[in-house]
């Protein structure tokens with residue numbers, strides 16, 4: 001059985017993942033506004049991935065016979081973004097999520113809740129990927145600077161991202 005503290009923390013994480021989804025959906029709109037359909041696609045795929053993350057926590061709470069509590073989702077703060085600022089925000093956000101996952105893991109370990117500890121392993125690995133994905137695009141954007149051809153090529157590459165099927 002989940003402790004009250006653990007249940008509350010996992011519900012908080014459902015909210016974090018939905019907030020992530022909302023941020024990426026907003027970023028998809030921003031990228032489209034800038035005229036970068038490939039970036040827009042990449043953020044849309046990330047939005048879908050975040051919905052999957054929220055669902056993993058949702059399913060896990062129910063599996064442990066806990067109660068799900070869906071909390072309000074705030075408005076994403078996005079104004080006058082550039083391709084670089086969007087990915088810098090992504091990286092900053094993913095670092096925040098990594099901290100959230102680490103805190104959850106500390107909590108699970110502190111309570112000797114081995115089931116939750118093991119469940120969170122997937123997210124620990126996923127966060128390594130999330131930070132690295134954002135960092136890779138930032139590196140490419142810094143490399144091309146204001147070169148429009150370079151930006152066009154990155155956009156073409158980001159256009160190829162498809163939804164990752166749930167494992």
Ligand SMILES: [Fe+2]
Nearest residue numbers: 017020050053
């Ligand atoms: Fe996530």
Ligand SMILES: [Fe+2]
Nearest residue numbers: 049126129130
């Ligand atoms: Fe991912």
